[in-house]
Amino acid sequence: MTDDTTWTIAQMADDFDVTHRALRHYEQLGLLSPEREGQRRIYSRRERTRLALILRGRRLGFPLEEVATILDMYDDQPGEAGQLRYLLSQIGERRAELQRRLRDVQDGLRELEELEKRCEEDLERLA
Amino acid sequence: MTDDTTWTIAQMADDFDVTHRALRHYEQLGLLSPEREGQRRIYSRRERTRLALILRGRRLGFPLEEVATILDMYDDQPGEAGQLRYLLSQIGERRAELQRRLRDVQDGLRELEELEKRCEEDLERLA
DNA sequence: ATCGTGCTTGACGTGAGCGTCAACGTCAAG
DNA sequence: CTTGACGTTGACGCTCACGTCAAGCACGAT
Structure with missing residues (x-):
């Protein structure tokens, strides 16, 4: 298989x-x-x-x-305790970084939506 | 002010x-x-x-x-309809891109968590 | 046997995003 | 009046992530 x-x-x-x-x-x-x-x-x-x-x-x-x-x-998959602990710390760092990026992306999306609203309102006003 | x-x-x-x-x-x-x-x-x-x-x-x-x-x-803040429409399309593109990145980040986080679990289990087994 | 197609390995080029001098101006403090 | 801290403009250098040749091998089809 x-x-x-x-x-x-x-x-x-x-x-x-x-x-x-x-x-x-x-x-x-x-x-x-x-x-x-x-x-x-x-x-x-x-x-x-x-x-x-x-x-x-x-x-x-x-x-x-x-x-x-x-x-x-x-x-x-080292199997040795020291290496596993080191790996876990590495994972922790990567995850912290990804969580920062997650916030960045979410902030970015929020701002784009605000901008979009403003645009649509301006477009309404022109109609 | x-x-x-x-x-x-x-x-x-x-x-x-x-x-x-x-x-x-x-x-x-x-x-x-x-x-x-x-x-x-x-x-x-x-x-x-x-x-x-x-x-x-x-x-x-x-x-x-x-x-x-x-x-x-x-x-x-162009105020002109054509430019506003163009701006809206641009916003759409950026948002699509950000949503892709959102998925990427979330996938990455999920995988890191899985990896973390495996590590911790291996560490248990060694204890 | 010569072609084209797909693959290979160098080796040099390129664009983005700065780093790193070098050389000089400006101003308050000693 | 010199010194030092802070600023300025070039201009060249460097890393990263490839792009872009160039030259050649291996193969099946014509």
Whole structure:
């Protein structure tokens, strides 16, 4: 029941709407590590999951390096107490940052709605 | 009852935790336009409001150019129907983008919480 | 056998967002 | 009158996240 579907770089680029150059870039930074069939890159389910996380991180404005540390958290499953505690502290930091962003987004949305109202009122007045 | 408090560049930099270089950069891009007292920049309440919006936009990963168009929306109050309609469409786009980011942030938070749980369970198991 | 298609690896270029000098003006304090 | 704190304008440098060649390999189809 293991999903061993694989994809080429072109299919990946197409599915996720990124360039193959970006994919190679993520690989150089260690964010992706597709198998090889000879020279060619072979992407598996795992890489797709990671790529989705990468792109989300990028949309949120996180530097790729930071995204990398988050991705490593998912793999690591270290099993050693010290590392687990360290991981938990890292998670705490990321979460604090995301909560700040959540507030930022909500504030932004509120302001846009106010602005929208003002616009609509002005438009009424002109009619 | 107009608030005519003003600030120097150093106070601005200090209050908002940015460098004076960044402030000049925002000014070059037209995001800020402080008054001058001779050569010196004099920042008023308006600039502080704008700077707060700039920094929030930056935290959300918006390019400064895009932040500029949003800032212009606030000023413009165009009063002309065509421009108002255009402004409304712009607002719509920004809001759609913010809603996407809202989802991204929420998804990210959910995943971090799951990861956190797994960590804590692993930590239990080790105890 | 030569084509096109898809993939590969360098290597250099680019735009955004500042950082970091360098060189100079201005003004109150010592 | 010099010093120091604070400000000014260039101008070049740097990092990040890729874009954009260039040159070449591997393959099936014509």
